Amino acid sequence: MRAMILRQSPIFVRTYDLLQWLLPHTNTWPRQYRFTLTHELVRAALRFQERILEATLTGETARRLAQAEVELAKVRLYLRLGYDLKLMAPVTGTTRTTGTTTRDFGWCGPSRPGGPASTPSGLRAGGAATMSASAG
Numbered sequence: 001m002r003a004m005i006l007r008q009s010p011i012f013v014r015t016y017d018l019l020q021w022l023l024p025h026t027n028t029w030p031r032q033y034r035f036t037l038t039h040e041l042v043r044a045a046l047r048f049q050e051r052i053l054e055a056t057l058t059g060e061t062a063r064r065l066a067q068a069e070v071e072l073a074k075v076r077l078y079l080r081l082g083y084d085l086k087l088m089a090p091v092t093g094t095t096r097t098t099g100t101t102t103r104d105f106g107w108c109g110p111s112r113p114g115g116p117a118s119t120p121s122g123l124r125a126g127g128a129a130t131m132s133a134s135a136g
Contacts (some may be wrong), residue, residue: 009056015049029087037078037085044074 022045026038051068055061082088 019045041078044071047071
């Protein structure tokens with residue numbers, strides 16, 4: 001039953017899509033950032049995926065989702081920092097998967113030139129966690 005939930009839940013699909021985009025993309029970042037920012041970004045994204053999986057497979061759902069929320073906040077922070085350091089361009093409209101995935105996770109680059117990053121409140125993919133923090 002749980003395996004069926006994992007296959008069908010949009011949060012697992014979108015998290016996987018984000019990781020599939022993120023891992024090769026961050027390998028192109030300058031060496032000076034690969035062992036600091038890149039490492040922390042990828043680690044936070046992987047931990048987010050692990051925490052939502054653990055929330056589904058263990059009896060500690062609330063605790064694991066709270067931990068996932070912290071990891072997701074880190075992912076947003078590190079993506080924003082990568083953008084501000086000009087290591088990446090805004091991903092909205094880049095591809096359907098990447099743009100949708102980053103919007104679902106609350107980051108898609110500046111909303112206007114020089115403006116704050118777009119960070120909707122709430123994790124929309126599957127509604128597994130609610131985020132109240134905003135970057136800006």
